[in-house]
Amino acid sequence: MKLTKKLKKFSPLLFATAVLFSGSAVSQFYLAQPVFAAANVQPEPDTPLEKNNLQKPMAVQSMEKLENGVKLNLGDHEAYIRLLSSQISKISILNKGEEEFFSGAIAKKDWAAPEFKVTEDDKKIVLKTNDVTVSINKSPFGIKHLDKNGDVINEDAEQGVGYENGKPYVFKKTDKSEAFYGFGEQTGGLNKRGYNIGLWNTDAYTYDKNDRYLYTSIPFFIGLKHQNAYGLFFDNSYRSYYNMANESDDYYYFYANGGKLTYYFINGPEIKDVIDRYTELTGKMDLPPEWSLGFHQSKWGYLQNDIVRVAKTYREKNIPLDTMHMDIDWMDEYRVFSWDKSGYKYPNPDKLNEDLNNLNVHQVAITDPGVKKDENFPLYQQGIKGDLFVKKADGSTLIGEVWPGESAFPNFVKKDVRDWWALSHKALFDKGVDGFWNDMNELTGKTSTPEWGGPNEPFNPDIVWPQNHMPLDAVLETDDGRKMLAAEGHNIYPHYMAQATKEAFKKLKPNDRPFLLTRGSFAGTQRYATLWTGDNVSNWESLALSLPMNANIGLSGQPFVGNDIGGFAKPDDNYVTPELFARWIEVGAFLPFSRDHYAGGHNEGNGQEPWVFGKEVEDISRKYISMRYELMPYLYNAFKGAHDNGQPVQQPLVYQFQHDPNTYNIEDQYMFGGSLMLTPVVKQGATSRSVYFPAGTKWVDYWTGEEFEGGQTITKHADLGTLPIFVKQDSIIPRREVQQYTGEKKLTNLILDTYLENNASYNFYEDDAKTEDYTRGEFNVTDLNVKKTANHIEFEQNKKVQNFASDIQSYTLKLHEAEEPKKVQAAENKYVKAGSAEELNQQERAYYFDAKENVLYVKIPVNEDHKVNIQTTGGSN
Numbered sequence: 001m002k003l004t005k006k007l008k009k010f011s012p013l014l015f016a017t018a019v020l021f022s023g024s025a026v027s028q029f030y031l032a033q034p035v036f037a038a039a040n041v042q043p044e045p046d047t048p049l050e051k052n053n054l055q056k057p058m059a060v061q062s063m064e065k066l067e068n069g070v071k072l073n074l075g076d077h078e079a080y081i082r083l084l085s086s087q088i089s090k091i092s093i094l095n096k097g098e099e100e101f102f103s104g105a106i107a108k109k110d111w112a113a114p115e116f117k118v119t120e121d122d123k124k125i126v127l128k129t130n131d132v133t134v135s136i137n138k139s140p141f142g143i144k145h146l147d148k149n150g151d152v153i154n155e156d157a158e159q160g161v162g163y164e165n166g167k168p169y170v171f172k173k174t175d176k177s178e179a180f181y182g183f184g185e186q187t188g189g190l191n192k193r194g195y196n197i198g199l200w201n202t203d204a205y206t207y208d209k210n211d212r213y214l215y216t217s218i219p220f221f222i223g224l225k226h227q228n229a230y231g232l233f234f235d236n237s238y239r240s241y242y243n244m245a246n247e248s249d250d251y252y253y254f255y256a257n258g259g260k261l262t263y264y265f266i267n268g269p270e271i272k273d274v275i276d277r278y279t280e281l282t283g284k285m286d287l288p289p290e291w292s293l294g295f296h297q298s299k300w301g302y303l304q305n306d307i308v309r310v311a312k313t314y315r316e317k318n319i320p321l322d323t324m325h326m327d328i329d330w331m332d333e334y335r336v337f338s339w340d341k342s343g344y345k346y347p348n349p350d351k352l353n354e355d356l357n358n359l360n361v362h363q364v365a366i367t368d369p370g371v372k373k374d375e376n377f378p379l380y381q382q383g384i385k386g387d388l389f390v391k392k393a394d395g396s397t398l399i400g401e402v403w404p405g406e407s408a409f410p411n412f413v414k415k416d417v418r419d420w421w422a423l424s425h426k427a428l429f430d431k432g433v434d435g436f437w438n439d440m441n442e443l444t445g446k447t448s449t450p451e452w453g454g455p456n457e458p459f460n461p462d463i464v465w466p467q468n469h470m471p472l473d474a475v476l477e478t479d480d481g482r483k484m485l486a487a488e489g490h491n492i493y494p495h496y497m498a499q500a501t502k503e504a505f506k507k508l509k510p511n512d513r514p515f516l517l518t519r520g521s522f523a524g525t526q527r528y529a530t531l532w533t534g535d536n537v538s539n540w541e542s543l544a545l546s547l548p549m550n551a552n553i554g555l556s557g558q559p560f561v562g563n564d565i566g567g568f569a570k571p572d573d574n575y576v577t578p579e580l581f582a583r584w585i586e587v588g589a590f591l592p593f594s595r596d597h598y599a600g601g602h603n604e605g606n607g608q609e610p611w612v613f614g615k616e617v618e619d620i621s622r623k624y625i626s627m628r629y630e631l632m633p634y635l636y637n638a639f640k641g642a643h644d645n646g647q648p649v650q651q652p653l654v655y656q657f658q659h660d661p662n663t664y665n666i667e668d669q670y671m672f673g674g675s676l677m678l679t680p681v682v683k684q685g686a687t688s689r690s691v692y693f694p695a696g697t698k699w700v701d702y703w704t705g706e707e708f709e710g711g712q713t714i715t716k717h718a719d720l721g722t723l724p725i726f727v728k729q730d731s732i733i734p735r736r737e738v739q740q741y742t743g744e745k746k747l748t749n750l751i752l753d754t755y756l757e758n759n760a761s762y763n764f765y766e767d768d769a770k771t772e773d774y775t776r777g778e779f780n781v782t783d784l785n786v787k788k789t790a791n792h793i794e795f796e797q798n799k800k801v802q803n804f805a806s807d808i809q810s811y812t813l814k815l816h817e818a819e820e821p822k823k824v825q826a827a828e829n830k831y832v833k834a835g836s837a838e839e840l841n842q843q844e845r846a847y848y849f850d851a852k853e854n855v856l857y858v859k860i861p862v863n864e865d866h867k868v869n870i871q872t873t874g875g876s877n
Contacts, residue, residue: 041447041468042213043200046241049169049255055162057140063125068113070125074141077162081136081143084111084264086129088277091143093161093168093261101260103235104413104492104499105524107283132267145230145265153230153267154223157251161261168236168261171253178225179664180244180252181271181654182556184218184521185533187211190548190652190667192221197242201491201520203444203468205535206569209545215442215534216521217491218556219254220282222274227659229268231278236262237492237522258487271555271655272647279557279646283527287643288560289513290742290769291362292435292530293635294322295625296595297609298364300568303329304346307363308355310609315359315740317611319622320629322741323362325437325597330365334404335372337379337427353432360741364435364517365428369443369497370407373399379424383408388417390486393473400445400470401463409443412496413476413484418503425504435515436501438529441494442520443470494520498528511771517593523557526646530560530593538567538576538598538608543584544682548667550591554648555655559639562593566608569599575606578613579684579720582620585610586723587680589624590672592639592649620721626738633734633750633764638673640765649673657694660711666692675731675755676702679716679724691716691724698729700755705816705854727755732762732784742769746807749841750862752784753814756793760786767804780804786813795860795868810844811860818856819872820849827866831858 062073069082069089080092080100088111092100102109116129127134132153133146144155159171180192187209188195199217207214219234221242232254234240240256264281268274297310307324314321330346332338340346356363371380371389383389389408390398397408411417425436445465465471474486476493498518505514518529525531533549536542546563553561565588566576576584576598588594598608610621628635641647648655651671653663669679669692677699679691693699695711702725708714716724727733735751754760767779781801787794795813824831824847834840834848840859847858847870860868 041203042211043202043239043469044467046198047167047239047257049167049241049253050164051159053164054159054169055164057160058162059139060125060136060141063120065118068111069116069127070118070136072125072136072141079141081127081134083114083116083127083129083134084281085277086114086116086131087267087273088281089132089134089145089265091261091263091265093163098260101235101262103237103523104495105233105235105237105282105522107524107527108281145267147228147267147269153225153228154232154265157253159251159253163261164255166258167255168259169253169255170234170261170263171251172232174223174245174250174252175225176249178223178245179654180221180223181652182218182221182231182552183242184220184523184556184558185214185216185531185549185553187214187545187549189665190551190654191665192242192244192552194246195242195244196246197244198239199242199491200239201442201469201494201522203440203442203534206537206571207534208537209541215519216531216553218521218523218553218558220278220523220556222271222555224271224654224658224664227661229271229274229658231264231266231268231274233264233266233278233281233523234262235264235523236260237490238488239491271658272645275555275557275647276645279526282524282557284644284646285526285559285639285642287513287767287774288530288639289515290632290636291322292515292593293632293639294594294742295320295589295628296323296325296364296593296597297321298325298327298595298597299600299608300327300598301329301600302327303344304348304352307352308359311356311359311361313609313611317618317622318740319610319618320625320738320740321361323364323435323595324356325364325366325595327366328368328403328439333372334368334370334402335374335377335379336367336370336404337424338377339427339431349431357432360744362434363432364437364515365433366437366439367425367428367501368403368440369409369412369438369493370400370402370404370440371410372404373406373408374404380408382420383410386416386420388414388420390470391475391477392471393475395475398470398474399463400465402440402445406463409470410497410500411476412493412500413478413489415479418496418500419507421497421500422503422507425501426508429504429508435517436504438494438497438501438516438518438520441497441518443490443493444468445470492522494518495522495525495528498525502528511773513770513772521558526558526560530562531558532593532595532597533561533563535568535599536564537569537571538574538580540580540682540684542567543580543587544668546587547670547680547682548652550650551648551652551667551670554592554650555652557646559642559647559649560592561650562591562595563588564595564597565591566596566598568597570606576608578617581608581610581613582617582720583681585617585621586624587678587682589628590650590676590678590723594625594628616720623721624723629739629742630735630737631733632739632742633736633747633766634673634675636769637734637763637765641674653677653692653694657696660695662692662711663694675728675733677726677728679726681718681723687719688715688717689724690714691726693726698757699726700729700816701725702727707817729755729757730760731755732760732786734762734764748807748809749812750808750810751812751814752786753816754786755816756786756788758788766806766808778804780806784811786815791872793870793872795858795870797864806862808862810862812840813856813858813860813868815856815858815870817854818849819854820851821847821856822871822873824858824868824870826860826864826868829864829866831868834859
């Protein structure tokens with residue numbers, strides 16, 4: 001959350017806090033907690049790239065062949081062109097004698113050199129692999145990447161590469177057909193062509209479509225030109241800028257305020273290949289605990305009794321829920337890792353843990369990096385004694401003002417600091433906390449005195465950060481003793497904090513899968529944490545903005561992303577309406593990370609839980625949250641794909657359909673996993689919307705069964721309770737019965753929801769979904785295949801890996817738009833005809849045909865070793 005919540009002028013608000021016992025308010029406590037107005041504070045003005053001061057064109061003076069590339073003498077500079085694989089190259093332009101650079105984003109540094117040949121003539125040097133050719137022009141120096149057919153993928157523009165007054169820059173050619181995606185968390189549209197983008201982690205409270213700087217910086221993007229994709233990763237954590245054909249249709253360029261010129265070229269040609277290779281470089285996400293994929297509820301202002309009351313209400317109303325989040329009030333006057341001592345906010349953490357355990361609800365606690373400057377606070381004492389905090393330029397401890405007041409900040413770039421921070425989580429683990437929520441880690445701080453202290457507090461310039469971030473000359477010392485200035489360390493600070501927090505699980509709960517939520521992040525943070533997009537607003541713009549934002553985050557290698565459902569902030573008391581919440585929960589139930597979170601203060605008014613909007617919205621919420629839980633096997637397997645190859649869970653259409661140019665700018669439809677296309681209504685008052693069906697496949701209306709050819713646009717009616725969903729034909733969607741929380745019931749019957757025209761297949765993965773045992777090979781992989789011919793349908797399974805004791809006893813193959821079969825048989829095993837779905841469930845081998853819906857259900861034992869042959873009309877075995 002933001003340090004300050006927007007109110008009128010600078011007058012304090014005294015929150016009335018109700019302490020609830022069994023749902024009744026028995027007393028009121030008025031907290032003199034001042035909350036003051038603040039605009040969305042964006043950073044200081046951009047540092048321009050002076051075009052008339054670009055480096056004079058360099059020329060190759062000599063070449064040295066390396067094991068995996070070449071080293072070039074460019075006079076005052078040296079270039080290293082290294083081939084990490086046949087599809088990835090690393091380009092470094094350095095001052096003579098400088099070492100090559102790796103930021104903390106890089107997870108894999110050791111690559112086996114690919115086979116390649118080097119040739120040289122008077123004009124160029126060529127490095128050729130089996131997939132990509134790197135052609136280096138000698139004078140002027142420039143780099144061109146070509147595919148195996150000799151077609152140019154990407155090349156330097158005439159402005160070239162170099163340093164302008166210490167700022168590394170790269171110019172690249174483009175043409176009008178090229179689209180751009182990625183850059184992490186960004187406002188605006190999906191396709192970033194024509195945008196002028198900046199990356200600098202910023203506490204952008206109540207951000208809107210016009211804000212340029214948000215909480216996360218990921219200097220990676222994908223170019224899509226002539227239906228072929230490539231990626232560029234600028235490995236630089238300084239504030240950076242990307243002019244994506246904003247000045248000219250003929251070129252784009254990027255640069256940073258400082259640091260070394262290091263970037264990676266990643267070939268596709270498919271977008272999925274680019275992301276797979278990029279996340280091989282920067283790290284894949286771990287498989288999450290299944291409970292983290294359930295529904296989460298949170299509010300800034302919940303007290304202990306509220307947490308339990310709300311969790312109980314979810315259970316009473318049969319709305320599935322897995323997790324409650326504790327915002328900053330759990331802490332002792334915001335002292336991190338220290339439980340509240342007020343006696344009424346969180347008076348008994350052990351009782352809270354007992355109550356939530358009885359409800360089978362997990363708990364996540366917020367943690368902020370600011371350590372209260374308090375000589376009697378053990379954590380602060382340890383930090384001072386161990387020299388663990390960020391320093392000012394003069395060597396003294398950097399102090400800024402955040403929630404606890406004057407605070408110091410851990411120097412997370414050092415391993416011993418991360419280890420110390422990790423072990424500090426024991427105070428939370430010991431009270432039953434299951435996961436952590438890193439906030440305020442951009443790193444943000446107080447921007448002016450009246451904002452926090454009120455009109456009577458003396459002005460103290462030593463703790464004020466006018467641009468809402470730590471001073472650029474603050475010092476973060478690295479493990480090798482290098483003094484990293486905040487100008488370089490700011491963007492990557494939350495990345496290292498996330499690493500420290502994940503380390504808490506390794507040290508204190510080594511076989512539990514970590515769950516960590518973060519607001520700030522950098523490239524590579526996906527290997528540590530889930531991302532949520534900060535303090536959005538309860539309005540329609542914010543809902544619509546979230547779709548392209550999440551899509552680009554997913555295309556930037558971070559699959560586990562979500563937004564505050566219903567909106568967090570309420571500027572000018574604009575609370576979420578029933579219509580807005582209904583539409584938002586329809587989207588939110590199908591986000592990778594699904595959490596209703598809002599700013600409410602310590603009061604019960606203006607709530608944002610699903611039931612406060614009336615029965616209609618409560619029913620809509622229950623319907624779609626329940627559907628999420630039905631789809632849990634499908635969702636969990638989508639995350640397995642993210643773990644294996646970095647694929648987004650929430651995918652813009654262009655991810656799967658890059659060969660259909662009509663998808664390049666569609667930002668209000670998305671694929672949820674591989675087979676479900678969601679087309680939500682995100683405009684106030686709308687009861688219909690246009691829907692585009694990507695070419696090359698057929699689509700089925702999930703609700704009505706109506707089929708549509710790809711390559712067309714229709715108008716789809718959607719009343720308040722309807723989220724239009726379409727299924728890609730020839731898909732298998734694994735489902736299960738609804739649970740009120742993950743793990744409530746064993747998965748004994750796996751439903752294979754199948755939309756079949758020709759052939760459908762699914763690679764089904766299963767493990768215990770909670771421990772690290774899968775990393776030691778304890779999992780199952782089963783290939784499921786359904787094939788249709790003229791007169792029969794065949795089901796076949798191939799149990800490729802069987803190292804996990806599964807509870808699955810049977811499959812229910814559900815075939816849509818089917819006909820009643822003449823018979824169903826697997827070798828000598830005959831399947832009996834059931835008269836109802838209930839009768840089917842009692843059988844080991846049986847089938848039931850629903851003539852009204854034209855749906856065929858076939859109950860198949862999980863140990864069925866033979867093909868199941870479903871004979872249709874007119875055929876014979």
